[in-house]
Amino acid sequence: MATAILEIENLSVEYHAGRRKLPVLREICLSVAAGETLGIVGESGSGKSTLGLAVLRALPANGRISAGRVLLDGVDLAQTQGATLRRLWSRSLRLIPQNPLAALNPTLKIGAQLVEAIGGRRDAAEAQAAALLARVQIADPERVMRSYPHELSGGMQQRVLIAMALHGAPRLLVLDEPTTSLDVTTEAAVIDLLADLIAERQPASLFISHNLGLVARIATRTAVLYAGEVVEIAPTTTLFQQPRHPYTQGLLRSLPHPGLRYDHHPLQPIEGAIPAPGTLPAGCVFAPRCPLADDRCRRERPPLLAIAPHHATRCHYWHRVMLDGALPAFVVPTTVPSDAPLLTTHRLSKTIAQRQSLTDIARGKPAPAVQALSEVNLTIHRNRILGIVGESGSGKTTLARCIIGLTPPSGGAIELLDIPLAPLIHQRPREHVRRLQMVLQNPQEALNPALTIGEALRRPLIRLGGLDSKTAANRVPDLLRLVKLPPEYAHRRPNQLSGGEKQRVAIARALAATPDLLVLDEAVSALDVSVQAAVLNVLADIKERTGIAYLFITHDLAVVSYLADDVVVMYRGQIVEQGPVAAVLRPPLHPYTEALLAATNPRGVRLREADATGTAPAQGCPFQPRCPRAIGEICRATPPPWREAGVGHRIRCHIPLADLQVAQTHNEPISSEH
Amino acid sequence: MILRYLFRRILLLGATVLVSSLIIFLICRLLPGDVARVLLGREAGEAALAALRAELGLDRPLLVQYLDWLRGFVLGDWGIAYSTRQPIRPLVLERLGNSLLLAGATLLLALPLGIGLGVWAGWRAGKPDDALINVSLLSVTGLPEFVTGLLLIDLFAFRLRWLPANSSIRPDATLGEIAPQLALPAITATLVLLAYIARLTRTGVINELSQEYVRTAMLKGLTPLTILRRHVLRNALLPTITVIAISLGWLISGLIVVENVYNYPGIGRLLTFAIDRRDLILLQAIALITVVIFAVANLLADLMYALLDPRIRLGDE
Amino acid sequence: ACGSATPSPEPTAAPAPTQSGPTGRLRVASEIPVQLDPAFASSDAEILILNHVYDYLVDIDAGNNVIPRLAREWTMSDDGLRYRLTLADGVYFHDGSPLTAADVVWTFNRLRDRSLQLPTADLYANIADITADGENAVVFTLTTPNPFFLYDLSDNHALVLRAGVTNPATAFNGTGPFKVVEYRTENRIDLAAHQAYFQAGKPAIANLEIIFFADQAAAVDALRGGQVDLVLRMPTPLFQTLQQTAGIVTVQTPTNGFDLVRLRADRTPGNQPDVIRALKLATDRQAIFRQVKAGLGAVGRDSPIGPLFSAYYSEETPIPPRDPAAARALLAAAGYPNGLKLDLHVPDSGDRPDLAVVLKEQWAEAGIDINVIVEPESVYYGDNGWLEVDLGITGWGSRPVPQFYLDVMLVSGAVWNESHFSDAEFDALAATARTTLDEAERVRAYREIQRILIERGPIIIPYFFAQLSAHREGLRGYVAKAFPGRTDLAVIAV
Amino acid sequence: MNVQRLGRAFFADPATAAGTIIVAGFLTLALFGPLVAPYSPTAQNVDLIRQPPSPSHLFGTDRLGRDLFSRIVYGARDMLALAGGGTALAVIFGTLIGVSVAYLGGWLEELVFRLFDGLLAMPALLLALLLLGAVGPSRVSVLLVIVVVYTPIVARVARSVVLTLKPRGFIEAARMRDERLSYVLWRELLPLVAPTLAVEAALRFSYAIFLVASLGFLGVGVQPPNPDWGLMVLEARNEFALAPWSLYVPAAAIALLVIGVNLMAEGVRRAIGES
Numbered sequence A: 001m002a003t004a005i006l007e008i009e010n011l012s013v014e015y016h017a018g019r020r021k022l023p024v025l026r027e028i029c030l031s032v033a034a035g036e037t038l039g040i041v042g043e044s045g046s047g048k049s050t051l052g053l054a055v056l057r058a059l060p061a062n063g064r065i066s067a068g069r070v071l072l073d074g075v076d077l078a079q080t081q082g083a084t085l086r087r088l089w090s091r092s093l094r095l096i097p098q099n100p101l102a103a104l105n106p107t108l109k110i111g112a113q114l115v116e117a118i119g120g121r122r123d124a125a126e127a128q129a130a131a132l133l134a135r136v137q138i139a140d141p142e143r144v145m146r147s148y149p150h151e152l153s154g155g156m157q158q159r160v161l162i163a164m165a166l167h168g169a170p171r172l173l174v175l176d177e178p179t180t181s182l183d184v185t186t187e188a189a190v191i192d193l194l195a196d197l198i199a200e201r202q203p204a205s206l207f208i209s210h211n212l213g214l215v216a217r218i219a220t221r222t223a224v225l226y227a228g229e230v231v232e233i234a235p236t237t238t239l240f241q242q243p244r245h246p247y248t249q250g251l252l253r254s255l256p257h258p259g260l261r262y263d264h265h266p267l268q269p270i271e272g273a274i275p276a277p278g279t280l281p282a283g284c285v286f287a288p289r290c291p292l293a294d295d296r297c298r299r300e301r302p303p304l305l306a307i308a309p310h311h312a313t314r315c316h317y318w319h320r321v322m323l324d325g326a327l328p329a330f331v332v333p334t335t336v337p338s339d340a341p342l343l344t345t346h347r348l349s350k351t352i353a354q355r356q357s358l359t360d361i362a363r364g365k366p367a368p369a370v371q372a373l374s375e376v377n378l379t380i381h382r383n384r385i386l387g388i389v390g391e392s393g394s395g396k397t398t399l400a401r402c403i404i405g406l407t408p409p410s411g412g413a414i415e416l417l418d419i420p421l422a423p424l425i426h427q428r429p430r431e432h433v434r435r436l437q438m439v440l441q442n443p444q445e446a447l448n449p450a451l452t453i454g455e456a457l458r459r460p461l462i463r464l465g466g467l468d469s470k471t472a473a474n475r476v477p478d479l480l481r482l483v484k485l486p487p488e489y490a491h492r493r494p495n496q497l498s499g500g501e502k503q504r505v506a507i508a509r510a511l512a513a514t515p516d517l518l519v520l521d522e523a524v525s526a527l528d529v530s531v532q533a534a535v536l537n538v539l540a541d542i543k544e545r546t547g548i549a550y551l552f553i554t555h556d557l558a559v560v561s562y563l564a565d566d567v568v569v570m571y572r573g574q575i576v577e578q579g580p581v582a583a584v585l586r587p588p589l590h591p592y593t594e595a596l597l598a599a600t601n602p603r604g605v606r607l608r609e610a611d612a613t614g615t616a617p618a619q620g621c622p623f624q625p626r627c628p629r630a631i632g633e634i635c636r637a638t639p640p641p642w643r644e645a646g647v648g649h650r651i652r653c654h655i656p657l658a659d660l661q662v663a664q665t666h667n668e669p670i671s672s673e674h
Numbered sequence B: 001m002i003l004r005y006l007f008r009r010i011l012l013l014g015a016t017v018l019v020s021s022l023i024i025f026l027i028c029r030l031l032p033g034d035v036a037r038v039l040l041g042r043e044a045g046e047a048a049l050a051a052l053r054a055e056l057g058l059d060r061p062l063l064v065q066y067l068d069w070l071r072g073f074v075l076g077d078w079g080i081a082y083s084t085r086q087p088i089r090p091l092v093l094e095r096l097g098n099s100l101l102l103a104g105a106t107l108l109l110a111l112p113l114g115i116g117l118g119v120w121a122g123w124r125a126g127k128p129d130d131a132l133i134n135v136s137l138l139s140v141t142g143l144p145e146f147v148t149g150l151l152l153i154d155l156f157a158f159r160l161r162w163l164p165a166n167s168s169i170r171p172d173a174t175l176g177e178i179a180p181q182l183a184l185p186a187i188t189a190t191l192v193l194l195a196y197i198a199r200l201t202r203t204g205v206i207n208e209l210s211q212e213y214v215r216t217a218m219l220k221g222l223t224p225l226t227i228l229r230r231h232v233l234r235n236a237l238l239p240t241i242t243v244i245a246i247s248l249g250w251l252i253s254g255l256i257v258v259e260n261v262y263n264y265p266g267i268g269r270l271l272t273f274a275i276d277r278r279d280l281i282l283l284q285a286i287a288l289i290t291v292v293i294f295a296v297a298n299l300l301a302d303l304m305y306a307l308l309d310p311r312i313r314l315g316d317e
Numbered sequence C: 001a002c003g004s005a006t007p008s009p010e011p012t013a014a015p016a017p018t019q020s021g022p023t024g025r026l027r028v029a030s031e032i033p034v035q036l037d038p039a040f041a042s043s044d045a046e047i048l049i050l051n052h053v054y055d056y057l058v059d060i061d062a063g064n065n066v067i068p069r070l071a072r073e074w075t076m077s078d079d080g081l082r083y084r085l086t087l088a089d090g091v092y093f094h095d096g097s098p099l100t101a102a103d104v105v106w107t108f109n110r111l112r113d114r115s116l117q118l119p120t121a122d123l124y125a126n127i128a129d130i131t132a133d134g135e136n137a138v139v140f141t142l143t144t145p146n147p148f149f150l151y152d153l154s155d156n157h158a159l160v161l162r163a164g165v166t167n168p169a170t171a172f173n174g175t176g177p178f179k180v181v182e183y184r185t186e187n188r189i190d191l192a193a194h195q196a197y198f199q200a201g202k203p204a205i206a207n208l209e210i211i212f213f214a215d216q217a218a219a220v221d222a223l224r225g226g227q228v229d230l231v232l233r234m235p236t237p238l239f240q241t242l243q244q245t246a247g248i249v250t251v252q253t254p255t256n257g258f259d260l261v262r263l264r265a266d267r268t269p270g271n272q273p274d275v276i277r278a279l280k281l282a283t284d285r286q287a288i289f290r291q292v293k294a295g296l297g298a299v300g301r302d303s304p305i306g307p308l309f310s311a312y313y314s315e316e317t318p319i320p321p322r323d324p325a326a327a328r329a330l331l332a333a334a335g336y337p338n339g340l341k342l343d344l345h346v347p348d349s350g351d352r353p354d355l356a357v358v359l360k361e362q363w364a365e366a367g368i369d370i371n372v373i374v375e376p377e378s379v380y381y382g383d384n385g386w387l388e389v390d391l392g393i394t395g396w397g398s399r400p401v402p403q404f405y406l407d408v409m410l411v412s413g414a415v416w417n418e419s420h421f422s423d424a425e426f427d428a429l430a431a432t433a434r435t436t437l438d439e440a441e442r443v444r445a446y447r448e449i450q451r452i453l454i455e456r457g458p459i460i461i462p463y464f465f466a467q468l469s470a471h472r473e474g475l476r477g478y479v480a481k482a483f484p485g486r487t488d489l490a491v492i493a494v
Numbered sequence D: 001m002n003v004q005r006l007g008r009a010f011f012a013d014p015a016t017a018a019g020t021i022i023v024a025g026f027l028t029l030a031l032f033g034p035l036v037a038p039y040s041p042t043a044q045n046v047d048l049i050r051q052p053p054s055p056s057h058l059f060g061t062d063r064l065g066r067d068l069f070s071r072i073v074y075g076a077r078d079m080l081a082l083a084g085g086g087t088a089l090a091v092i093f094g095t096l097i098g099v100s101v102a103y104l105g106g107w108l109e110e111l112v113f114r115l116f117d118g119l120l121a122m123p124a125l126l127l128a129l130l131l132l133g134a135v136g137p138s139r140v141s142v143l144l145v146i147v148v149v150y151t152p153i154v155a156r157v158a159r160s161v162v163l164t165l166k167p168r169g170f171i172e173a174a175r176m177r178d179e180r181l182s183y184v185l186w187r188e189l190l191p192l193v194a195p196t197l198a199v200e201a202a203l204r205f206s207y208a209i210f211l212v213a214s215l216g217f218l219g220v221g222v223q224p225p226n227p228d229w230g231l232m233v234l235e236a237r238n239e240f241a242l243a244p245w246s247l248y249v250p251a252a253a254i255a256l257l258v259i260g261v262n263l264m265a266e267g268v269r270r271a272i273g274e275s
């Protein structure tokens, strides 16, 4: 290993909350060399961001480095301040934050913000800014520099911040979940770009993420953070193949690995929750949740043991930690549903008019109307899980809301068991309302903070189950047990629950109505992997027991391949591919599906980033402008036809199926002669 | 497009003003007392009164009176004041001009001072100087303008003899002559607004300081002052625009008390005069023009806001 | 003021006119005028302006004597039915046209024209005919003798206009000592000296500004702050304040004006004499005088014939001392053993609200529970409410002769008989006093009238005002008038 | 919401505690006025006109010889009853209307809030003056005016909160179970609107004090001889030079109460923000 640029020695950080001091980081020791990327992973609240900010000396006002040193090229950052610190900030220390929109001043143009970071003479700085934007693969730097932050897509915003972090000669780059707010396809491109730039500029980098797959792609070494402590650190491949801490092992087991299926391999989530700052247990911080823990663990805090070169773990019993052997790649048979359809949509369409800013109005731009859904036909069967995937803005949520009746479609029809549904929920008979239920994406918003969990669960029983208040109350514990929550939770209020627990309550509430179809809109996306695993298990379990159907919306293909029976791929309000999950995903046919899948593959195909303000072409294939395999004029001129690719498997593309299959398997371009 | 938007906003504004005009008209008709009596004095006979009422159109059906008044108002014929028999429009516009002058002077004082104090307090939130500013502002908040007005007259006009106690502006006065007359009323009104503006600014600054983009700016190595000036202020002061609009509306007729204390010939004093004399038609004109100004100020504030904050999207409310 | 009269001499207080013509600017505080048509103008503020833009035929001096103005001299026929007034020479309107007898005839014909329904129609109903006698003399013919006719000619409304003027409220074309430069409603009026004014040495100042104040406290502030030179009227505490202020001269003049507390006598409870006596017994006039008026003016004796009418004023009939217990007993006798509840309507001007509050407190001891309702004058007088309510307080301005009060306020069926008092004995006495040319008989009648009012008049007059005014030092020639609107500003020099 | 935590957060701040003490002090004065006040608020003493403060008349006497301390004490009753009662009623009406109409939306919302906009387009004091002119001055009128002037404002605030809550998941969840309207309005929405309204109510209360005092000062509010503080300032204006205390005393009472209410409002805001 080259000499370290960054050395963190025994770093401890605490926050002040009123008169209380909350220690959040304890005795962190890390070092990062030039050009090296150190991954930092851990559940939400483990202190990852705090570490990143502490290293940059950019903690919030109530945070303080209480002990330790942060050496950057031998200079202790913890002791610098004032003008010296500002000089370091402007020259060497850089941050790429999670939420690019929030990190940009909303009322200043991009150009001005970049120029300010670069400093020096104005015209020189402007030229350099344009060059930097070009370097981060922004096609039209001039236009972007004249734009306000909100006028750019999330990916573009993040590229701007990356450009901002790259000017001069950065020595330390902290990447705090830089892609969490982005689409999978954009994420892939941004990660590629970051890897390139780190190789080029050779800063020491900290890559913070809760997404283990992502870390694996970019970090050479990875540290696992738990409750403010580094519990394991190792080269990334070692960590993933031979974790030596029960927590690392737990995280890996929670992931839905390719090839696993819900009906055969339940995930193995970590029980319990991360302790809040200030409530650390006496011995090992992980002991309360650890399957290996004994009295010693609860008494005695383990040191960070070096167990191999570059591999250290904070566990008394590291040698007992073992990852299960290689898992059998389970081939999912392509099953086709046999029974009658539960719910069908016919040419369902939805147009949404969008608002404009005054400046746009003044510039004379026409008011955009988004075709959020365009002639969507799909069928959901009993006892099956239909996954819907697609980039952000592809119309997944709109589809779900139209089905439930929360938004009226602007065209088309929905039938439940062959009976047409009224467009809006309050026009539907109560029986229809009962049969279709939905779990929303954000668990923070799903529950009314003013009502107890018990009350939240009782209401659907009363309203839709026809129970009286007392009987309903008696059924609440059953519902809680159904989603693996203790019955005592009935008396709690939402703010006393973690995100995963709230989502489980939301699921229980939706299930209380004993629906025939449960729509889950990104119901697990906001959750930590271990919590996500628990929720997925609950869903699988309930489906097996009740034969309910799910409409499962997600952008995480791993989850879809784990959980779904059938899958629908959406692009800009249209279905581009649909069929049984095994047929659609292994291998993918449609170039769009291919790109979605390839996003997790470092060498996969990449899409050009969609222009947030651009509208779909009026004719031809809507995907054509971004398609890596477009075959020329026909794609631009003619809408693609539906093609049958197998039993129940259809795709909408001009490229002949055979060509697609060949290209997919060999990962090579298709010539445009056809 | 922009025209269509403006057109819609103005239509909406028209609807609001219309509702207000109806409310004003109805309330005015509920006022007890008799214009004719006020006009002719207590010595006038019944027949004379009836004749006058007929002449003023007070004996027609309410709806007719309302529509007539409204049409006249829109067309610029605001009628003849019942009491003084003078055309209303020049009178009201002249007073409005005076009130706007006072309002302008007040804003000229209150804005820099309030924003300055607010920024300082927000920047130094939690520190002793912030606490000091807060306490001072709070004490000012507690005093109604009719009290501060009297105390200021006593101090500046009688004890120190620096400023006139009264502000009956002469028609031919130059700005130099008017300025000292404006001073005390403007200071009094400023004290009412000051705390409001300063607190709002302080909240805005504190709020903006906690935004992530401030951290971005800090990590660029900018000095705190630059961050405040270039980044925080602009965003923190956006809400102040709305306050200015509201204050303008408040000042126009909210100056009732101040104008009465200082005998300042503004619209507020004219309003009390009209109420006192039961000059309904004058009263209606004053109330409605205030409403119009209030509404226009709000519209302008909205437009300004939308222009200064590129994020604001416009559309159907 | 009877028989054929020779003009009284000019008031000696008038300053020697400056030789070099008028100079300087006088700023006077005034309440807000509303109605500037002389035929309707009635308030102090209105008359103050008109009195300087126009002229009366005859004027009243500070001692209530009739003095010449436009009329240089006058004669009365022996039967008391014909008055001939000779006009002064060299009188010009502001537009340059000379004053003629025709203008006077036109003015008074307008004032008495029934069809125009002006408030003066009743006052001049007794005039049979007005004729011009040449260019500069006018003859008034009456139907019955009227010893107070010259006072009537000096009525506030009787300002001489240019014959045929169509917009008297805004024309401002008078003969008076000042021309209107600019009138700003509810704000101020600026006037300039009328160079061709017919009275030598008048006006003494070049510019007159009358600045309007809604609030007298603000007016007094302006005086203290040097923004005005003269305040003609103010409430008592402000006057007391100014008495202690350096650089300010305070002037108080006793007047015949008073606040009238009156109960309607034509219906319950006022139609029971015991109730009226109870109210009178429950009232401590001395205390009211001290609290409300701080001892400025004079204590009242329930009759409008005040101490300034020295020839007529009498203290013969004693006022029974305050006795709340007796009052309570009287009320019980009148059928109110648990006391009496009454609304008291008060206009919000002057010291009247304070008077109401003090009365409430005093009467409470006698079991009379007063609910004070303070109203703007526009409401109090509007819709003739003041003539309707049971219990009210009304301000009555100063008049040069007492007969006026009796005729309009107290005789049966009088226009403003707000107490609805109707007493045959009183009416007869009032009629005698009105018409007799025998002064001794009038004195006797007035004496009896005072007795009747003290014993059974449904009115309480707790005090007579003093006219309270103040000006800055350095102002010369100011003479206070009982009715401040008739102050002569033209003689003031700065 | 944890009441104890809320309470602790509330009193932890000395400024809030001071505000609470001030307001509680005035409340005590108002409640136990007859026990505290040495004299009747209207009792006059001809021999003790305009006495400066002394042991027997703590705040001195006025031009009619009335004890100013007693008048302040009784005035506190009026002030708290009118400003407080008016605010309370406005908050109740405003909440009821704002929450239900905003949730229902549609033409009803349009209608109601257009009407409110029409009312709100007039500055508060102007509207108050017009209304008081129409109904005549009295305690009840003042109360009514405060309700009419502030109900639309409260409704607007309630509405803005409801509009942010409406797209929230739990409201959609309620729609997905065909929930009763009354349940959604009063059990789901109201508790969440309440904190904002509490802050708004405190703010309104302090404005209401000003409004009542201003109306008193303009002579159109509570009528003499009632010891209204604004009216006392008006009456004192004429004799400021003779008896300055007669102005200082009611002015200080107004200022103190407003400051107390403001401090409390600030405390409520902070406490709610923290929990």
Ligand SMILES: Nc1ncnc2c1ncn2[C@@H]1O[C@H](COP(=O)(O)OP(=O)(O)OP(=O)(O)O)[C@@H](O)[C@H]1O
Residues within 6 Å of the ligand: A015, A016, A017, A022, A024, A042, A043, A044, A045, A046, A047, A048, A049, A050, A051, A060, A062, A063, A210, A276, A277
């Ligand atoms: N300014 C702050 N004041 C007090 N506590 C804080 C503050 N910021 C963070 N914390 C607490 O410190 C702990 C660590 O927070 P941190 O943001 O570093 O976690 P994280 O690992 O980045 O989580 P996430 O994945 O959710 O971003 C959490 O318990 C958090 O609640």
Ligand SMILES: Nc1ncnc2c1ncn2[C@@H]1O[C@H](COP(=O)(O)OP(=O)(O)OP(=O)(O)O)[C@@H](O)[C@H]1O
Residues within 6 Å of the ligand: A352, A353, A354, A355, A370, A371, A372, A390, A391, A392, A393, A394, A395, A396, A397, A398, A399, A555
């Ligand atoms: N209320 C709305 N107003 C304006 N546009 C909307 C609205 N709701 C959705 N859209 C637009 O409709 C399109 C489809 O949105 P939708 O939310 O259904 O996508 P999605 O696939 O659920 O995206 P995500 O993965 O980000 O949740 C997008 O372009 C979006 O901008």
Ligand SMILES: [Mg+2]
Residues within 6 Å of the ligand: A048, A049, A050, A176
């Ligand atoms: Mg974080």
Ligand SMILES: [Mg+2]
Residues within 6 Å of the ligand: A396, A397, A398, A521, A522
């Ligand atoms: Mg979505």
